Amino acid sequence: MKKTISIILLCIVTLSGASQEKKEEAKDYSEKVKTLDSTIKTLYAVISGERGVKRDWELFKFLFKPNAKLIPSGKNKEGEIKVRYMSPDDYVKSSGKWLVEHGFFEKEIHREVSTFGNITQVFSTYEAFYSKDDKKPFMRGINSIQLLNDGKRWWVINIFWTQETNENKIPENYLPNE
Numbered sequence: 001m002k003k004t005i006s007i008i009l010l011c012i013v014t015l016s017g018a019s020q021e022k023k024e025e026a027k028d029y030s031e032k033v034k035t036l037d038s039t040i041k042t043l044y045a046v047i048s049g050e051r052g053v054k055r056d057w058e059l060f061k062f063l064f065k066p067n068a069k070l071i072p073s074g075k076n077k078e079g080e081i082k083v084r085y086m087s088p089d090d091y092v093k094s095s096g097k098w099l100v101e102h103g104f105f106e107k108e109i110h111r112e113v114s115t116f117g118n119i120t121q122v123f124s125t126y127e128a129f130y131s132k133d134d135k136k137p138f139m140r141g142i143n144s145i146q147l148l149n150d151g152k153r154w155w156v157i158n159i160f161w162t163q164e165t166n167e168n169k170i171p172e173n174y175l176p177n178e
Contacts, residue, residue, distance in 0.1 A: 029062045039154040051103035064088045065155040073162045105129040110176045120147045125174045140164040
């Protein structure tokens with residue numbers, strides 16, 4: 001009986017210690033979503049990195065409200081405009097490996113912000129590079145980012161984007177003034 005009680009107590013102590021370790025391992029990302037600017041900067045930074053550098057997918061997912069969507073749009077091989085709806089987890093599964101294998105830096109070059117109450121729409125023009133040392137982007141486009149401020153933090157609700165093409169150039173008003 002004493003041996004059984006000792007084993008049970010040992011299990012409880014071990015399990016509570018493991019639980020405490022997990023609590024201590026949880027990172028505090030609250031500063032990253034405190035302002036609209038810090039949230040957008042974190043969004044770009046968390047997917048960017050040199051070839052072989054792992055991304056912080058925990059931080060990436062922290063940016064998004066549950067049920068948020070990432071929605072790329074563009075023409076398919078038949079020339080039809082299509083969209084694809086992804087959760088943050090879907091995005092990590094479909095793009096995460098590619099980002100690490102090839103290197104990817106997405107840099108915001110212009111931002112247009114519209115806010116009403118607790119909702120904000122950001123048109124964020126970007127350039128994409130394989131390395132931070134690259135001089136010329138391999139891709140440009142616009143991210144349409146919808147965000148919510150719940151009074152405590154900013155949440156990404158959706159990111160809907162399209163890439164620039166020869167037929168669909170980014171309008172001057174969405175480019176930096178040079």
